[in-house]
Amino acid sequence: MLDIKFIRENPELVKENNRHKRAEVDIDQLLKLDEERKTIQPELEGLRNERNKISKTKPDEMEIAEMRKIGEKIKYLEVKFKELEDGITEMMYKIPNIVHPSTPVGPDESGNQVLRKVGEIPKFSFQPKEHWELGKEKDLIDNERAAEIAGARFTYLKGKLAVLQFALISHAISILTDEKYLAKIIKDNNLNVLPTPFIPIIPPVMIKPEVFQRMARLEPKEERYYIPSDDVYLIGSAEHTLGPIHMDETLDEKTIPLRYMGVSLAFRREAGSYGKDTKGILRVHQFDKIEMESFSLPENSVEEQNFFVAVQEELMKTLKLPYQIVQICTGDMGGPDARQIDLETWMPGQNKYRETHTSDLMTDYQSRRLKTKIRRKDGSLELAHMNDATAFAIGRTLIAIMENYQQEDGTILVPEVLRKYVGFEKF
Numbered sequence: 001m002l003d004i005k006f007i008r009e010n011p012e013l014v015k016e017n018n019r020h021k022r023a024e025v026d027i028d029q030l031l032k033l034d035e036e037r038k039t040i041q042p043e044l045e046g047l048r049n050e051r052n053k054i055s056k057t058k059p060d061e062m063e064i065a066e067m068r069k070i071g072e073k074i075k076y077l078e079v080k081f082k083e084l085e086d087g088i089t090e091m092m093y094k095i096p097n098i099v100h101p102s103t104p105v106g107p108d109e110s111g112n113q114v115l116r117k118v119g120e121i122p123k124f125s126f127q128p129k130e131h132w133e134l135g136k137e138k139d140l141i142d143n144e145r146a147a148e149i150a151g152a153r154f155t156y157l158k159g160k161l162a163v164l165q166f167a168l169i170s171h172a173i174s175i176l177t178d179e180k181y182l183a184k185i186i187k188d189n190n191l192n193v194l195p196t197p198f199i200p201i202i203p204p205v206m207i208k209p210e211v212f213q214r215m216a217r218l219e220p221k222e223e224r225y226y227i228p229s230d231d232v233y234l235i236g237s238a239e240h241t242l243g244p245i246h247m248d249e250t251l252d253e254k255t256i257p258l259r260y261m262g263v264s265l266a267f268r269r270e271a272g273s274y275g276k277d278t279k280g281i282l283r284v285h286q287f288d289k290i291e292m293e294s295f296s297l298p299e300n301s302v303e304e305q306n307f308f309v310a311v312q313e314e315l316m317k318t319l320k321l322p323y324q325i326v327q328i329c330t331g332d333m334g335g336p337d338a339r340q341i342d343l344e345t346w347m348p349g350q351n352k353y354r355e356t357h358t359s360d361l362m363t364d365y366q367s368r369r370l371k372t373k374i375r376r377k378d379g380s381l382e383l384a385h386m387n388d389a390t391a392f393a394i395g396r397t398l399i400a401i402m403e404n405y406q407q408e409d410g411t412i413l414v415p416e417v418l419r420k421y422v423g424f425e426k427f
Contacts, residue, residue: 001216002092002098003368004034008031011028014095014098017099017330018096020105020330020331021333023094023096030092036084037088044078047073051067054070055067093216096335097336099339102339103327103328103330103338105329108331109332111329111330111332112329112332112342113327114324114325114327115324115325115327117322117323118313118323119316119321119322121348122348126408129349130280131281131282131403134402134403135281135402140159141156141161141280141281142156142158143156153270153278154285157398164398166421167418168394168398168418169290169394172290172392173200173261176197176198176292177197177198179195179197180195182197183195185307186307189306191306193257193304196259199258199259201238202262204241205235205264206234207235207241208232212224215244215370216362216369217236217336219335223236224267224268224269225267225269236268237266237388238290241264242262242293242388243370245293246258246372247372251295251375253377257294259292260294261291262290263288263289264288264291265286266286280399287395289394291388292308292387292390294386294388296385296386297374298363298382301363302361304387305387308387309341309343311391312391313343315391316345316357319400319417319418321346324353325342328341336366337360339361340360342358343355343356345396348404350403354396354399356396356400357389357390357393359387359388360389361387363386364384367385401414401415407426
C-alpha cells in the first residue's frame with residue numbers, strides 16, 4: 001500500500017503509474033474521500049473533547065441535554081468516518097506499487113527485456129524429447145493415475161526423480177546457509193550487501209484471508225484454493241506466509257538484513273491456463289518451491305534484490321543449466337512489485353526458454369500493510385523494505401535437468417553437484 005501523503009503530493013505520478021500497471025483506481029475520488037475524512041476528524045475530536053469537559057463537572061439538566069445532542073452527533077460522525085475509512089482503505093488496496101525507474105514501460109510480456117544470456121545451449125545429435133515423454137518412458141512421472149485420484153494437473157513424481165527433488169532442496173540449503181559461499185557470490189558480483197545467511201523455515205501452507213490481503217497477494221482469488229470450513233486459503237508460494245512472519249512487529253536494525261528460506265508445497269488453480277502445458281509437471285495445481293524472503297533497510301533494498309538474482313544465477317550455474325535474465329515491464333509485473341526480474345531456463349525439448357525463477361522487490365508496499373518496522377540505531381522508526389525470490393521452483397528445475405541432461409542412449413545424467421546427495425550418476 002502506498003502512503004496517502006505520497007498520493008496527495010503526487011496524484012499525477014500515481015495516475016500514470018496506474019495506467020502503466022493496468023490498474024483502474026479513481027485517484028480523484030480517493031482524494032475527495034480523503035478530504036472529507038480530514039474535515040470530519042477534527043470535528044469529531046472536538047465534540048469528544050467537549051463532551052468530556054462537561055462530563056467532568058456536575059452537569060445540570062440543560063448540560064445533560066446538550067451532552068445527548070453531542071453524543072448523537074458523535075455517533076453520526078463516527079459512522080460517517082468509518083464509512084470513509086473503509087472506502088479509502090478499499091481503494092488504497094487496489095493501487096499498485098510505484099515502479100522502480102529501471103523498470104521498462106510495456107503493455108504486457110512483449111515489453112519485457114532480456115538483460116543477458118548465460119551458458120551455452122546444448123547441441124544434440126538426436127531430437128531431444130520433452131520432459132513428459134522422458135518421464136512417461138522411464139516411469140518417473142505419472143499424471144494419469146494422479147488424475148484418477150486428485151483430478152487433472154496433479155501428478156506422481158516417482159523413483160529417482162523424487163530422490164532428485166530432495167537433492168535440490170539439500171543443495172539450496174547448503175548454499176543459502178553458508179556465509180562464506182554467500183560472501184563469494186557478493187564479491188563475484190561486486191555487490192554491497194552483508195553475507196548474512198538465510199534461516200531455513202518450513203512455513204504454514206494455509207493463510208487467513210485478512211493476512212493474505214495484508215500481503216497484497218490475495219488477488220486474483222480465482223487462482224487460490226479456499227477452504228470455507230476453516231476460512232483459510234492454501235498458499236501459492238512460501239513467501240505468502242514468510243512475508244507476514246513479522247507483521248505488527250518492530251525489528252532491530254542490528255538484525256537487518258533478516259533473511260529466510262522457505263521450503264513448502266504451493267497450490268495454484270491455474271484458472272486462466274486452460275489447454276496450456278497440460279502434459280507433465282510444468283503447470284500443475286500442487287508443486288514444491290524453495291523461496292527466499294528478506295527484510296532490509298530502505299537504502300539497501302535494490303542491492304538486496306540484485307543479491308537475490310545473483311544467488312539464483314549461482315544456483316543455476318552450479319547445475320550447469322543455460323538461462324537468460326529478463327527485466328519484467330510495467331504491464332506484466334505484479335501489483336506489489338516495484339521491480340521484477342525473472343530467470344528463464346533453456347528447455348531443449350520445447351526449444352525455448354521458460355520461466356523458472358522470479359525476483360520481486362516490494363520496497364515498503366507490503367510492510368506498510370503488515371506494519372513491519374525497523375528501529376534504527378538512533379531510535380527512529382521506519383518501514384522495512386521487503387524482497388522475495390525463487391531459489392528453486394523444484395518441478396520446473398527437474399524439467400530443465402531432464403531435458404538438458406538427456407542422452408542419446410535414453411539415459412538422463414545427474415548434474416555433478418547433486419550426485420553426492422543422490423548416490424547415482426544417471427537414470
